[in-house]
Amino acid sequence: xxxxxxxxxxxxxxxxxxxxxxxxxxxxxxxxxxxxxxxxxxxxxxxxxxxxxxxxxxxxxxxxxxxxxxxxxxxxxxxxxxxxxxxxxxxxxxxxxxxxxxxxxxxxxxxxxxxxxxxxxxxxxxxxxxxxxxxxxxxxxxxxxxxxxxxxxxxxxxxxxxxxxxxxxxxxxxxxxxxxxxxxxxxxxxxxxxxxxxxxxxxxxxxxxxxxxxxxxxxxxxxxxxxxxxxxxxxxxxxxxxxxxxxxxxxxxxxxxxxxxxxxxxxxxxxxxxxxxxxxxxxxxxxxxxxxxxxxxxxxxxxxxxxxxxxxxxxxxxxxxxxxxxxxxxxxxxxxxxxxxxxxxxxxxxxxxxxxxxxxxxxxxxxxxxxxxxxxxxxxxxxxxxxxxxxxxxxxxxxxxxxxxxxxxxxxxxxxxxxxxxxxxxxxxxxxxxxxxxxxxxxxxxxxxxxxxxxxxxxxxxxxxxxxxxxxxxxxxxxxxxxxxxxxxxxxxxxxxxxxxxxxxxxxxxxxxxxxxxxxxxxxxxxxxxxxxxxxxxxxxxxxxxxxxxxxxxxxx
Amino acid sequence: xxxxxxxxxxxxxxxxxxxxxxxxxxxxxxxxxxxxxxxxxxxxxxxxxxxxxxxxxxxxxxxxxxxxxxxxxxxxxxxxxxxxxxxxxxxxxxxx
Numbered sequence: 136x137x138x139x140x141x142x143x144x145x146x147x148x149x150x151x152x153x154x155x156x157x158x159x160x161x162x163x164x165x166x167x168x169x170x171x172x173x174x175x176x177x178x179x180x181x182x183x184x185x186x187x188x189x190x191x192x193x194x195x196x197x198x199x200x201x202x203x204x205x206x207x208x209x210x211x212x213x214x215x216x217x218x219x220x221x222x223x224x225x226x227x228x229x230x231x232x233x234x235x236x237x238x239x240x241x242x243x244x245x246x247x248x249x250x251x252x253x254x255x256x257x258x259x260x261x262x263x264x265x266x267x268x269x270x271x272x273x274x275x276x277x278x279x280x281x282x283x284x285x286x287x288x289x290x291x292x293x294x295x296x297x298x299x300x301x302x303x304x305x306x307x308x309x310x311x312x313x314x315x316x317x318x319x320x321x322x323x324x325x326x327x328x329x330x331x332x333x334x335x336x337x338x339x340x341x342x343x344x345x346x347x348x349x350x351x352x353x354x355x356x357x358x359x360x361x362x363x364x365x366x367x368x369x370x371x372x373x374x375x376x377x378x379x380x381x382x383x384x385x386x387x388x389x390x391x392x393x394x395x396x397x398x399x400x401x402x403x404x405x406x407x408x409x410x411x412x413x414x415x416x417x418x419x420x421x422x423x424x425x426x427x428x429x430x431x432x433x434x435x436x437x438x439x440x441x442x443x444x445x446x447x448x449x450x451x452x453x454x455x456x457x458x459x460x461x462x463x464x465x466x467x468x469x470x471x472x473x474x475x476x477x478x479x480x481x482x483x484x485x486x487x488x489x490x491x492x493x494x495x496x497x498x499x500x501x502x503x504x505x506x507x508x509x510x511x512x513x514x515x516x517x518x519x520x521x522x523x524x525x526x527x528x529x530x531x532x533x534x535x536x537x538x539x540x541x542x543x544x545x546x547x548x549x550x551x552x553x554x555x556x557x558x559x560x561x562x563x564x565x566x567x568x569x570x571x572x573x574x575x576x577x578x579x580x581x582x583x584x585x586x587x588x589x590x591x592x593x594x595x596x597x598x599x600x601x602x603x604x605x606x607x608x609x610x611x612x613x614x615x616x617x618x619x620x621x622x623x624x625x626x627x628x629x630x631x632x633x634x635x636x637x638x639x640x641x642x643x644x645x646x647x648x649x650x651x652x653x654x655x656x657x658x659x660x661x662x663x664x665x666x667x668x669x670x671x672x673x674x675x676x677x678x679x680x681x682x683x684x685x686x687x688x689x690x691x692x
Numbered sequence: 693x694x695x696x697x698x699x700x701x702x703x704x705x706x707x708x709x710x711x712x713x714x715x716x717x718x719x720x721x722x723x724x725x726x727x728x729x730x731x732x733x734x735x736x737x738x739x740x741x742x743x744x745x746x747x748x749x750x751x752x753x754x755x756x757x758x759x760x761x762x763x764x765x766x767x768x769x770x771x772x773x774x775x776x777x778x779x780x781x782x783x784x785x786x787x788x
Contacts, residue, residue, distance in 0.1 A: 147731060151724060158720055189712065319713055326717050330724065330760075333754040342745040476740035478731035478750040482724055 142288045142472045144480060145566040151481030155327060155489060161320050176382040185416050185588040187322055189423030193431070194321035197328060199281035199496030200274070202487065204553035206470075207463035209432075209439025210449050211551060212352060213363025216436045217691060218385050219553075223394035225425045225684045229677045231399050231408075232422040236673075238575065239405060240414045247400050247571065248509050254574045254649045255585030257513075262589045263567065264509040270563040270656050272535055277543025277552060278495035279305070281464075283543065285487055288468055298543055302536045324489045331479075331486035332434035335467075338474045339441035349437075352444040357454035363440070365691070384617040385674065393560050396568030397434035402475030418673035423678045429687060435467075444468035446473055462550040495539070503531040558600055565620040566592025569627035577635075578643060578650045584634035596620065598667055703758035722761025728754025 165590040208216040211365035248267065252260040283297035292300070343349045353363050364635070398404060398421070440447045446469040448461040461469065471483050507528040516523075570588045574580050599619040602608065646653040732751025740749070 147727065147735075151727060153697065154723065155720070162716070231756075319716070322713050323717055323720065326721055330721055330753075330757055334749060337747050338747065341747060474745075476731075476743055476750055477735070478728050479753055482728070482753075573779050690711050 142468070142480070142484075143477075144289055144484065145477040148477055148481030148484060151478075152485045155485040158323070159320055159489070161292045162323075166323050174227075182554045185419040186423050188407060188416070189428065190325050190422045191321040192404060192420050192424040193428050194325040195407060195493075195497065196649060197325065197431065197490060198497075199278045199487075199491035200494065200552065200556055201431075202328070202332075202490060203281050203467060204551075204556060205435045206439030206442065206467040207551050208553045209436035210443035210453070210466040211439075211463045212416050213440055213443075214365055214436075214691060215363075215385075216439070217432050217687075218389060219243055219394075220429055220432045221684050221688050222385060222390040224398065225429050225680065226390065227398035228421040228425040228428065229395040229680055230395060232418045232420070232425075233674055233677050235399050236408060236418040236421070237414060238654070239408075240417045240465055241648075241654065247567065248505065250571070250574075250649070251585065254646075255570075255580045256603060257312060258582060259570070259585030259589060260509070262586045264505050266563050266589070266593065268510065269503070270503055270559060272544070273542050273559055274539045274556070275495050275498035275502065275535060275539040275555060277546045278498060279539045280490055280543035280546040281552075282488070282491040282495065285468065285491065287486065288472070289484070290614060295545065296432075298540050302540055305492055305499065306533070306536050312450075320489075320493060324486070324493060327482065328486040329434065331483040331544050332438065334479055335471060335475060335483060336434045336438050336441070339438055339445065339470060342474055343441055343445055349441060349444070356444050356450065370559070381614075384614055384621070387617075387621055389557075389613075389617050389620075391466065392565045392568065392624040393557060393617070395561055396564035396620070400564060400567050400571050415673060419676060422509075422676045422680060425677075425684075429680070429684050438470055439466050442470040464552050467534075499532055499535045499539070503528045504537045505682065506531040506535075508615065522578055553615060554613050556615050558619065561600070561616050561620035561623055562593055562598045565596060565623035566627040570631060573631055574650070576651050578634055578652060579640050580631060581635045581638040581640050583638045586633040587634045588627045588631035591630040592623040596623035597624035598622075712766045712768045712772070718761045718764030720761075721757045722765065723759030725754045725756070725761055729755065729758060730754075 187253055205219065206218060208219070248260060248263050251263045279298060281293060282301040286292065286297040286301055287294060290297070340346065340349060343352055350364060404421075408417045443453050443466065444450055446466065448469055449463070449466045452461065452463065468487075471480065475483055477637075505523050511527050511531075512519075512524055546552060546555060566589050569592055570585060573588070574585060596619040599622045600615060603615040643653060649653050728750045732748050732754055734750050736750070741747075
């Protein structure tokens, strides 16, 4: 039997993919050798305008999970998926730029584990480092699984062979220094992905008869319906029967806890902004990134919706059939198979492979940093020479890749990966965000409260998830993840407050730069900010972005 | 960029050249554009037309990418990033 996922790639498609990777490897090699030109390379990078760092900022996140997960969501639920962008990401990015960034930049705290260590001491640091390492391995598994599914569609190899091959490719990509030039590759990758997704969307729309054709078809499709064309109230997405609860779940669970938690405490993202040369530029980075971010769903979610009515397998899945062994995660790959001719197919494959590989490489290297420095050096073997920890880091990379092959099988069990991913975020990011915000704005919070809050928040999220899995109640959509995140946040805050009341706080003198009220204003403001023209002023840009995103919410309500 | 570090005059600011990310983006997308245009002209088959709904997708997407690539290279060429010899002070004359 012919595998339904098999994509008919031709020689020319492989050439286009190969050229992309050749360019990436050259960038990596130049970065690695640090010859004179490559030094300029990074200098030129530093003096590039903020819109480039803004693009790198969203590109670091526009990986496999986003492209596959959001299009799967689009195919399954339709327009309510837009909430991930217009209620989730964009407001959170603006909050990061306007409120959090001056504090990050001014206090010189470079990462979340570092903040935890200085604010709360070893307990919270150890919990945070362990949960972060675990989350990275689990998420790397998702990326690896997706990468393997592309290899599988291309070559038709069984999943486990494709997994091992994909893992080997990522390992060599990291070893060859692909990450040293991360920001460069991310900007490049952004354009290749758009070059792949924009034609896909336009041709797909053309095939279904334009926007009106898509509206007609989604309304009348089995498993579709008019509610999939409106973003609110999103009952199907959240899995609540009641519209009020659904809106509450989306705004508080998805919008506030999950998205704010993700965007403000994810140090891979925050570091993109820290690489700029002034506080205004750092603040502008997420704000500028929010402009392209709010339009990305049009080339990610819409193709998913098109696949839901155009691709035979996905349409059968929507109608309640078995989809010939495919899942919603395959929606965009199937659409690529059905509408892109050889040539454009190669561009699309290059874009997808690039995104998946970069995503996994980022997870693996984040894991290896935290493992070798935050865990191994601090808690296992102290005071060894530098190259000892480099060696540990190298083994951690190999170990993480092998573990990711295991976690990829967990990921392969979910028919909609976004559900799985949001569940993970609920476990790890939501309590972190609660502890972080509380610790940042409330000087009374104590060291014990730091780690107890984190542990109980995660426990609350796991409990909510377990009850849903165990069938005590049943939320079919992503509602369980939203509720778990909300519970984690609330439990974390309540427990932290109670524990703080019972234990002794840190002396106020040790909190400068760590707690908002104890940080001098000069540390938090940019002296040059008032001289900038309006289009470089972070707050004014954020205002424009906010107006636009509210307009999008209203237009597509 | 063939000059070695030794032969380069150390006090003269110069263009970032090939290492300007806009040139890399322009070259890659422009190259894709050329390949797609050639595919669109030379290898446009009935099977492809059936996939795209009777549009020469390679040709049009290729042309768009070509224009985009040229614009990026032009932009980098007209408003270059100047690399100061002193590596702690990146150029202020950035395009924007």
